[in-house]
Amino acid sequence: MHLLENVRAFSIALFLGLLALGALTLAADGPAVAQESEPSARQSRPAEPAVPIQPAQSSQPAPQAAPTGPAAGTGGDQPSAAASPVLQQAEDQLAQADRELKRITERTNAVEDDDAMLAELRAQVDELSKQIIAASVPTRPRLDEIKARLTELGDPPGEGQPPEDAVITDERKRLLAERGAINALTGRAENLSIEARKLANRITATRRAIFSNTLLRHTDVSVEMLSEAATATLHEAMALSRSIGGWLTFAWNYKRVPLLSALFLSLCAALLFLVGGYRLFSPVLMRPEEADEPTYFRRLSLAFWSTLIPTVALAAFAMSSYFFLSSFNILRPDIAPIIAITLAMGVVLFFIARLASAVLSPSRSSWRLVRVSDRGAKMLMVPIFAMALVNGLDYLLGSISESLGSPVVLTIAKSFVASIIIGLILMSMAWIRPVLRGDEPYDAPGHPWPRVISFSFLLLGAALIATALSGYVGLARFIATQITVTSAILVTVYIGLLTGKSVSRQGAFAETVAGRYLERRFQLEPVALDQFGLFAGLGIYVLVLAFFIPLILLQWGFKTADIESWTYRVLTEIRVGTITISLVGILAGILLFALGFLVTRWVQRWIDRNVMARSRVDAGVRNSIRTGIGYMGVGVAGLIGLSAAGIDLSSLALVAGALSLGVGFGLQNIVSNFVSGLILLVERPFKVGDWIVSGTTEGFVRRISVRATEIETFQHQSIMMPNSLLINASVGNWTHRNKLGRSEIAVTVTYDSDPRRIIELLHDIAAAHPMVLKNPAPNVGFTAFGDDRMTFELRIYVADVLTAGGVRNDLRVSIYERFRDEGIGAPFPMKIEDITPEEEVEGANEEPSVVDEEKVRSG
């Protein structure tokens, strides 16, 4: 912007200079007029403060001008200036001011942090800018004369009018050239003055920064200082009202339509945000009056959204109005920063007020986020808002001072006042009684703060005021700002931690939006949701701390680079003695392990489902292979994870070697069981689903795991049998190679029956059953001559030994019925009691009537 202005001024000067050169060659008697006017001009302004720079130069003739001449661009007006002593003198003064300004700029750069020297330089710059203006003032009367003469000469004749005298034309040309030269000179003075003001502002900004950044700097707080500050304040207020008033008048008169349309458009944007936000979040924002005791999470989300939506709407209004104002070219460079800061401050103050009222909820106790009494909540709102306001105003006025280039003393005085007010507010907070004990209702009168808190309020406030009064205004300001900002951050952290706590509370997560979504999407059980809630709570803790601790550190003046390097060191290199632990490495190790685990699972499933299921591999083998792949994958993932975590495997081997002796003794059983488990998987004496017998344990194998094998008995009792037992002892397996099994049924009949007939009958019965295999064929053995009866045994083969029980049942029923039909007599031993020899013959022919005992085979 300024560059553009400079270029424009420069080109105008060049053009006018050339014009002046032309005029001079045309009119030789021009300078006489100028010289004549010079003394009168000097007499008209006798009290010029401009003179001190060059008291002896006024009478210097033209030849002197060339060496002291300024930049080449304005060289063109030299001949004209040479003709007029007034211009010549102004030219020389400007050139000297230019040199002086360069010298001061160099010195300013040299003494960056010397406040006293900077103050002195600033005074010099002020004096210089006065001189620059003073140098241009003497050209004014000459300009007036030229204008008057030009008016006398009148406009040049238009086309068709008779031509005027050549003398008049020449004089007009000459006068116009001189006028141009004067304007070019003034333009140069203008630019120089702008540069001087910029330098002055830079010096002030440096001094302000020195004041803000140097904490332990003693400032003399005295009546003079305060009165100086009050004067500066009045000046600043006048300057502010003038520039704002001027701007408003200008904008209203010349840019009314853009101004109004900018305001209208930004109001539209704000309305859009406000209505849209409320529409979108109306289910969240509704405050159902009947809900007496909303959950903590509900309260939090309401506080969050009811703070966020209006703040965003206001911010949208502020940003869009600034955007429209600046894009419609209404803002002026001196007004723009003031408007921007004011808008930003308004948004921040609104946000703080809104947040405080959402957290404290003074009118609705059931929606309050912190447990304080009704009265306490109302009273706490006041100092919180007041502190925010004072801090905000301090900042706002500071920025205004900066953009208006006010003296540093104003900044100091403002900070002084702000620190004292904040100290008083802090002390007043000690007397609020917001604390509620136990389960007191919200409308209870409330108790005072705990002694520690109220005492620290008083102490902090008093210390702040004392610091400010004793002259350490910079320190007081720093502390005051820190108290407000840090406590605001701490309150936010506290609420964040409360959120984490309330999310991880049992059953709380299921009521949140995320919880409901997870429940709907993945059909999660309440237990799983609860675990999610626990993780979410932990995550919130971590996020809150990871975000706000650096924020507080930054507030306290630590640099981002420091925090970064600390974080980096904490994450990558924690030294404990000679051991270096890297959190990132450990995390990467865990991640790699998890990844390896997932890949293993995926490979397991893929091989199981696609390769083995298609190849009709036996279920037990599939299980073995799956388990084997699982062990291998987890082992490899573990190794990768360990090496990624930076744990040296060779040193681990050393440790393992040293420990192996101890392990050999202490973990002997476990290791032997583990190895046995591996052998079981490789050798496969039994598989999952087999029916095995080992010692007294009999049942189906349900699972072969690292240490033990789970066997489920027929009574559904699970027995964990250590793998080593299954390796060392003999194991019977009914279903090892195939499920074919033999089953026997004992049949006893009296000696009255014909054994051949019995064998034939039994054969028939067995062959009739569909589940009895034809090959190997069933056979019948005549196994024993008992005292009273003969014993036969029907041996049958079934395809699946597990079905043998049912087959035997069927066969027994068939045998019983067949024998009864054939009149053979009971196929089982009968006790014959108190039977006389005569009756015995009759009894033997009778049908069996009483079943006393059956030989029961297991299974």
Add this chain to the structure above:
Amino acid sequence: MKTSAIIIASAVLSAGGANSATVTNKDGEAAVLVIVEGDSRVEMALNAGATETFCLSGCFLTTPSGDRVGLQGDETVEIVEGSVVVK
């Protein structure tokens, strides 16, 4: 109390004693002046017949006619036919 009264009184006095130039537009139409005060160029609109106070501590003024003048801050300026008249 006494101190603050002194401070305010002295401030008012010193502020009242500060320089300021006034500009009056004698033309029949509004004029736009470019004022260089401090480190920025500012456009000031002046309605016909209006008077404005400006230039607390020296400034440069560019008139509608394109002439530039330096002001020390205690002048009375009139705009006549788009041109500046310093009194």
